[in-house]
Amino acid sequence: EPVPGFGRGGLATGRGIGRGILQDDAGIWVGGFAYVREGESVVEEQALLSRFTARGASDAGRASAGETTLSGGAWPHRESFAIVRSTQGWLFLGGYAGDRGLVRAAVWKLAADGRGTPEVLVLPNAAGGKEDRIYALALDDAGRLLAAGFSRGADGKMRRAVWRLRSEP
Structure with a gap:
């Protein structure tokens, strides 16, 4: 049952599609993406980070309309699926x-x-193919990122993948 007092009738909305969610003392953080269209064609997918207050209002105090577009450098199609806060x-x-x-x-x-401007790390495909995607993030016992x-x-076969990454420079 929807919770009264959260958003409108228990629903908070924003631009695009939500894929990952995190709630902490700073509010509710949602990772996802939005399509950029020209006519009927999708010309770009923009990875987004949206922020909502604990009551479901867009948290515009943190950025424009409570939303940050995650840049990708020369990579125009970007989607985010997972979110985590480091120690x-x-x-x-x-x-x-x-x-x-x-x-x-x-x-x-x-x-x-x-x-601020997000830093982006685009990982090389160690298997020699043309496609890698991350769908889940976690922290290991040492505070490093785990991505799944x-x-x-190169043979075209899709395989489950786990990456371990430093969370600090």
Whole structure:
């Protein structure tokens, strides 16, 4: 049953599609993406981080309309699926960045309050293929990032993948 007093009738909405969620003392953080269209064609997928207050209002105090677009450099198609906060307070989102059939696992790092320009790490495909994606993030006992998803090898086969990454420079 929807909770009265949260959003409108228990529902908070924003632009795009939500894929990962985290709630902490700073509010509710949602990772996802939105399509950018020209006419009927999708020309870009923008990875997003949205923020809501504990009562379900868009938290515009943290960024424009409570939303940060996660850049991808030369990679125009980006989706985020997972979100985690490191023990040092950083926000990390995992997903992918792609361009013309080449899709790479990607991790975005943001300041604790979600402000500023996110750093992006686009991972190489160690299996020699053209597609990697991250769908889940966690922290190991040492505070390093663990990412899970898949890696498509040069043989075209999709395999479960786990990456371990440093969460600090």
